[in-house]
Each structure stands twice: as structure tokens, then as C-alpha cells.
Amino acid sequence: MIITSQWVDGNCFVASNAMGHTVVMDGSSTQGEKRGASPMEMLLMGMAGCSSIDVVSIAQKQRQDIVDCKARVEAERADSTPRVFTKIHIHFIVSGRNLSEEAIGKAVSLSADKYCSASIMLGKAAEVSHSFEVVEL
Structure with missing residues (x-):
């Protein structure tokens, strides 16, 4: 199993699996609107x-x-x-x-x-x- 995580900006990352399915993750709590789950x-x-x-x-x-x-x-x-x-x-x-x-x-x-x-x-x-x-x- 291989997962990659690509930095977007701030604390926002897009993770993907080998099949290309993606999930947005955002650790931001004070930097505006969160774009994904933590x-x-x-x-x-x-x-x-x-x-x-x-x-x-x-x-x-x-x-x-x-x-x-x-x-x-x-x-x-x-x-x-x-x-x-x-x-x-x-x-x-x-x-x-x-x-x-x-x-x-x-x-x-x-x-x-x-x-x-x-x-x-x-x-x-x-x-x-x-x-x-x-x-x-």
C-alpha cells in the first residue's frame, strides 16, 4: 500500500492512493476556512x-x-x-x-x-x- 501526500499551501495537503483517489486534508484551525478534514x-x-x-x-x-x-x-x-x-x-x-x-x-x-x-x-x-x-x- 502506497499513499502520497502533496502540499497545497498553508496546512492543506492532498493525499492520494495508487489508484489516484484523492482526499483533501487541512490542519488549519486559525488560518481561515478549512478545506478538508484534519x-x-x-x-x-x-x-x-x-x-x-x-x-x-x-x-x-x-x-x-x-x-x-x-x-x-x-x-x-x-x-x-x-x-x-x-x-x-x-x-x-x-x-x-x-x-x-x-x-x-x-x-x-x-x-x-x-x-x-x-x-x-x-x-x-x-x-x-x-x-x-x-x-x-
Whole structure:
């Protein structure tokens, strides 16, 4: 896996992967309007995406009729430098038809404990927790 980061100006960078997909990152907090997510926000976005892919995939293998999956990540950071994450909580809202709360819970647990590389890696530095709710359509 190779990622490149190209400086635009100020604290703004454009990162790209080998396929040419790009993301704008901006660490500016006092220099006018931010043009992208901060690098630390990108870490949480990656965790949300990685975990969500797992939850949907596992639930589908359990024959769950998922229509939507939303993940909300809340995090706390240390007050002093380096401002690492100290607590991260990810909450899934899984919507669908005839969903089994037990199956969705199992999908969330398997992602958290076995499959989500991003969540497991961040868990080496921060307290990571997971929760979920099922919305019947």
C-alpha cells in the first residue's frame, strides 16, 4: 500500500492512493476556512469505514436484510502534545427489514474484536468501545 501526500499551501495537503483517489486534508484551525478534514479526523473516518464494511459484510453473510448502516464516532484526545486519542466510541445505526438484534450485535463484536484493522490498531493507543442500535423499516 502506497499513499502520497502533496502540499497545497498553508496546512492543506492532498493525499492520494495508487489508484489516484484523492482526499483533501487541512490542519488549519486559525488560518481561515478549512478545506478538508484534519489528519486526525481522517483516522476516525478510516475506522468508521473499516468497521462499517465489516458490519455490513458480516450481517449480509448472516442473511440480514440491511438497507442502511451509519457509524458515528466520538473521540477524546490528550490535552498535551502529542494529542493522541485517549477514548474512541463508535456507534452503529443499522437499518433494515426483519433484522436480528443478535446477528447485528455479533457483526459489531466480530468487527471490533477480530476483523477491523483500523479499530484494533487504534485500540492499542486508546480505549475503544462499540455500541449499536437496530432500526426496523
